[in-house]
Structures are given as C-alpha cells and as structure tokens.
Amino acid sequence: MAQLPYVEPDEADPVTKDVYDKAEARFEMVLNIFKISGNAPEIAEKMWEIFFEILKDGQVDWKTKELLILKSTKMGDCLYCVTQHEAVSSRLGISREKQADIVGVEYRDSPHYIDAEVAILDLCSHVVLDPEGIPSDVWERVRRHYDDGQIIEILTTIGAYLQVSKFGDAMGVKLEEAFHGHDPVLFEEEPPESPAAQEHFEHFKQHAEA
Numbered sequence: 001m002a003q004l005p006y007v008e009p010d011e012a013d014p015v016t017k018d019v020y021d022k023a024e025a026r027f028e029m030v031l032n033i034f035k036i037s038g039n040a041p042e043i044a045e046k047m048w049e050i051f052f053e054i055l056k057d058g059q060v061d062w063k064t065k066e067l068l069i070l071k072s073t074k075m076g077d078c079l080y081c082v083t084q085h086e087a088v089s090s091r092l093g094i095s096r097e098k099q100a101d102i103v104g105v106e107y108r109d110s111p112h113y114i115d116a117e118v119a120i121l122d123l124c125s126h127v128v129l130d131p132e133g134i135p136s137d138v139w140e141r142v143r144r145h146y147d148d149g150q151i152i153e154i155l156t157t158i159g160a161y162l163q164v165s166k167f168g169d170a171m172g173v174k175l176e177e178a179f180h181g182h183d184p185v186l187f188e189e190e191p192p193e194s195p196a197a198q199e200h201f202e203h204f205k206q207h208a209e210a
Contacts, residue, residue, distance in 0.1 A: 002172045007038030015041040019048055026055045031084065033164070033173045050160055055088075060146070060153045063092045067117060068124050068154065069161045071102050074186045075128045077194045078165035080173055086185050096185055103189040116145035120154055127158050 009020050009030055016038040023034045037044035056062055066089045073081035089099055098112035107113045107121050119141035126134040142151060 002032070002036060002174060004036050004039050004171060006032055006035035008035065012038055013041055015045050019045055022052050023048070026052065027084065027088070029176070029178060032176055033080070033168045033171075036171050036173055050156070051164065054153075054157050054160060058153055059150045060157070063089075063094060064117065064120070065153075065157045066092060066094060067102065068120060068157045070099060070186065071121050071124045072128055072158045072161045073165045074102060074190075075125065076162060076165045077192050078169055079187060079192060080168050080175055081161065081165045082186050083175055083179050083182055083184065087179065087182060099185045100189050103186055115141070119145055123154070124158050127155065128162065 007016060009017065012020055019038070019041075020030045020034060023030050034044075034048065037047065054065055058065075066085055069085045070082060070089060073085065086099060090096070095112065098110070101107045101110035101112055102121065105125075108118055113121075119138070122138050123134065123142050126138060142154075146154065
C-alpha cells in the first residue's frame with residue numbers, strides 16, 4: 001500500500017504537470033512513482049530532472065545506461081524499477097537474453113556483452129556493495145573504454161537509480177496495471193530476497209498468469 005496518495009494528472013499543478021509531460025515522453029505513461037512525488041511539486045521537479053537527463057543519449061548512450069539501471073536496481077531488490085526498465089530496455093532493442101545475463105556475473109561470459117559493458121557492470125556491482133573498495137583492476141578496465149566525462153555519467157546513473165529505487169520502495173509504490181502482463185526476466189532468473197519484494201513478485205506473477 002502506498003504511503004501517500006497519488007496525484008493524478010487532472011489534479012496536478014502546472015509544475016507537476018510539466019514533470020508528468022516529461023515522464024510520459026520517456027515511459028509512454030505517467031508512472032505511479034511520479035504521481036506520488038507530486039505531493040511535493042518543487043522537490044519533484046528538481047528530483048526528476050536528473051532522470052530525464054539520464055534517460056536519453058548523452059556522453060554514454062541510453063542503451064548502455066539501461067544496463068546499469070537494470071543491474072543496480074536488481075541488486076537493490078527493486079521489483080518496481082526492474083520491471084519498468086525491462087520494458088524500456090526491450091523498446092530500445094536490448095534482447096531478453098541480454099537482460100537475463102545481467103543477473104549475478106553471467107554477463108562476464110555472455111556472448112551478448114562486449115568488454116566495455118562487462119567492465120562497467122563490474123563497476124556497478126562494486127558501487128552497490130562496497131563503493132570505497134572498488135578494485136584497481138576494475139577501474140583500469142573501465143578507463144580503458146570510457147573517458148572521464150563518461151565515467152561521471154556512468155556513476156551518476158548508478159547512484160541515481162539506487163536512490164530512486166529506495167525512494168519507491170519506502171513509499172510502497174505499486175506496479176501499474178499496464179505491467180501486470182509483463183513477462184519478468186531478471187527476477188525470474190533470480191527471485192527477490194526481501195520479504196516485501198517476494199510478496200510483490202508473487203502478486204505480480206499472479207496477475208501475469210491471469
């Protein structure tokens with residue numbers, strides 16, 4: 001159950017409506033996580049701006065950033081974020097097989113991943129688990145493929161999605177009905193660990209199978 005009411009588009013003030021318009025352009029709908037943040041329009045406007053910058057080609061292309069988003073939110077056990085970004089990744093042309101190999105360290109030996117992607121997924125894993133203990137060889141491999149500006153964008157993407165996943169989970173944001181027919185990928189490969197995420201996943205699968 002959501003901890004705050006969702007602010008629907010027809011109830012939104014001009015600041016929130018502008019956020020919703022940008023959100024719809026990225027996700028083809030106004031997601032519940034945006035609607036719950038509509039309770040604080042000025043904060044929401046600034047909070048979401050970084051995500052609108054991330055969800056497009058920049059110094060790092062959007063498809064590559066989606067791999068980082070899937071990895072970081074899967075490691076964070078966020079069913080909501082993973083489901084959204086499996087759908088986004090599919091629209092961008094990332095195959096189900098490539099998505100599935102993000103789980104664990106499968107990507108390291110996967111034919112779907114190039115060395116540059118393996119390097120930043122290794123980096124992402126360390127950022128989630130122990131950001132102060134990233135091995136020097138991981139940094140060496142990342143720097144081999146990405147320049148300084150790209151590395152900032154990579155770390156910003158990881159950090160932003162760790163933040164938003166915790167925000168959504170704390171607020172109890174529920175998956176939209178539009179996703180109930182989605183065939184899960186990452187959590188089908190490796191079920192969620194937290195009791196709340198397990199409950200959400202079982203509920204989600206029931207809807208998917210209905």
